[in-house]
Amino acid sequence: MTRHTETDGRRPANDGPKAAARNRAALVTAAREIFSERGLEAPLSAIARRAGVGQGVLYRHFPDRAAVATAVLEENVRQVEQAAEDERVAFAGVLGVLTWHLTQSAAFIGLLHADRAGSRSGIRVHAMALSERVERALRKRLPAGHRLGAASDLVLAVAMVSATVTGPTRAEREHRALAAWRLLGVEVGPVRPFEE
Structure with missing residues (x-):
């Protein structure tokens, strides 16, 4: 030692x-x-x-490994929530934080598709709870009349963007995510982690 x-x-x-x-x-x-x-x-x-x-x-x-992965996912969700709580951060900025986490973590992408999570109920329930926290945070900052405001459009848009986040480098994954948001006609702020 x-x-x-x-x-x-x-x-x-x-x-x-x-x-x-x-x-x-x-x-x-x-x-x-x-x-x-x-x-x-x-x-x-x-x-x-x-x-x-x-x-x-x-x-x-x-x-164990699951506890490490859970801690990373909790931190991802917490940062999205913190960005949504910060009055200085517009909805586009919250989407920028969300997109940063999508490009950083395949596990975070899996979390946002919690309805397809593993069959073990404890994992699925935890993933669903984290996914719902992300949705609540985004909805909190969604401007009235925004194109993603109808019924399940927000959740569907996030799922569609997260499905495009592929590639060997973070830069490539970010490029694809931003292209997907652009094709959906949604403005995204700077892609970066939330810093208070």
């Missing part, structure tokens, strides 16, 4: 809960990147390495 030391030779102070929160955030970020690059079956050790922590730290936060 390697011990980290300060430049004067002393060990750094134990940050306790702050370090745990930092490690968890680093693991979620690393998992998003690794899953995007290598798929959901990527080794968990690659996630720990990318986060700069040991595998023991990963397992303290996430007991």
Whole structure:
């Protein structure tokens, strides 16, 4: 086990809960990147390495692969919700955040198609709940009279766009998603994660 030391030779102070929160955030970020690059079956050790922590730290936060994937999906949904809650972000901006997550995560795309989720009821129920949170967030900011305002048009448009998000690079996936939104006649803001 390697011990980290300060430049004067002393060990750094134990940050306790702050370090745990930092490690968890680093693991979620690393998992998003690794899953995007290598798929959901990527080794968990690659996630720990990318986060700069040991595998023991990963397992303290996430007991298995499903827990890591769920944490990434929860963060995706939370960012869409935060963008929708921010009065400074127009509907097009919320769609930009949603599109960023679509281009980053095949698992997020699967979430938005929750009606086709796995047969195990617990997974399907959780996926449906997250999918419904995304829809509620989008509807909250949908302007009156918007072309996606009728009945299920919003959900259908998101499903159609998410189905186009294919390609080996994030840039290619983003290009396809934006082309799909454009063909639907829907304005999308900058494609980026939500930052408060």
